[in-house]
Amino acid sequence: MSLLPWLDDSLLHHHHHHQPRYQVSAWRDPENHLVSSLLRHPFLEELHQLKSLVQDPGATVSSDKDKFQANFDVQQFKPEEISVKVTGDNTVTIEGKHEEKEDEHGYISRHFVRRYTLPENCDIKQVQSKLSSDGVLTITAPKIPEGKAIEDREIPIIRTGQPLKHFEKKPVEEAKK
Known part of the structure; x- marks a missing residue:
C-alpha cells in the first residue's frame, strides 16, 4: 500500500474489469499532454524520490x-x-x-x-x-x-595583528558605481 496513492504504479494498470478501458488508456496515451506534463512536474518528481527513499531496503x-x-x-x-x-x-x-x-x-x-x-x-x-x-x-x-540547556560558551577573540584602517567607508555614490 502506498502512502502516496497517486504515485503508485497500480494507477497505470487496469485492475477493475468492470471499468471501461479508456480510463486507463488516457494515462498511457502519449498524446495526452496534460496528463504527461502533470506526471513530469518537478513536485511529483520530488515525491517519486521520497517514495523511493521510503521503499529503499x-x-x-x-x-x-x-x-x-x-x-x-x-x-x-x-x-x-x-x-x-x-x-x-x-x-x-x-x-x-x-x-x-x-x-x-x-x-x-x-x-x-x-x-x-x-x-x-x-x-x-x-x-x-x-x-x-x-x-x-x-x-x-x-x-x-x-530540560538540559545548551551550555553557554565563550568565544575567544583572535588578534589578527593587521590594521583595518585601510578599509575606509566610501561615499554612497562611489559604492553604487
Whole structure:
C-alpha cells in the first residue's frame, strides 16, 4: 500500500474489469499532454524520490529519545569514495561516488546523495559516522536531553595583528558605481 496513492504504479494498470478501458488508456496515451506534463512536474518528481527513499531496503532511519540513527548499504563504494557532511541547518548529507570503471559486464559508475534534516534537539557537534567491515555506513547523532540547556560558551577573540584602517567607508555614490 502506498502512502502516496497517486504515485503508485497500480494507477497505470487496469485492475477493475468492470471499468471501461479508456480510463486507463488516457494515462498511457502519449498524446495526452496534460496528463504527461502533470506526471513530469518537478513536485511529483520530488515525491517519486521520497517514495523511493521510503521503499529503499538499503537504508534504515530511526529516531528515539536518545539519538537519531541512519544505516546505509554502501558496500559498492570504497571508504574514500564516501563523504558525510553536517551543515548548520541541521542537515546531514551522505554522498558516494566512484568514477566509471570496467567490470565483467562493461562500464559502470555509481553516485548517490542522501540528505536528512536532523531533529532540532540533536547535537550536531557530536554526529558520528562509522563504516562496518560488511559495508554498512551508520550515522548517529545524540540528542540533547529534555530540560538540559545548551551550555553557554565563550568565544575567544583572535588578534589578527593587521590594521583595518585601510578599509575606509566610501561615499554612497562611489559604492553604487
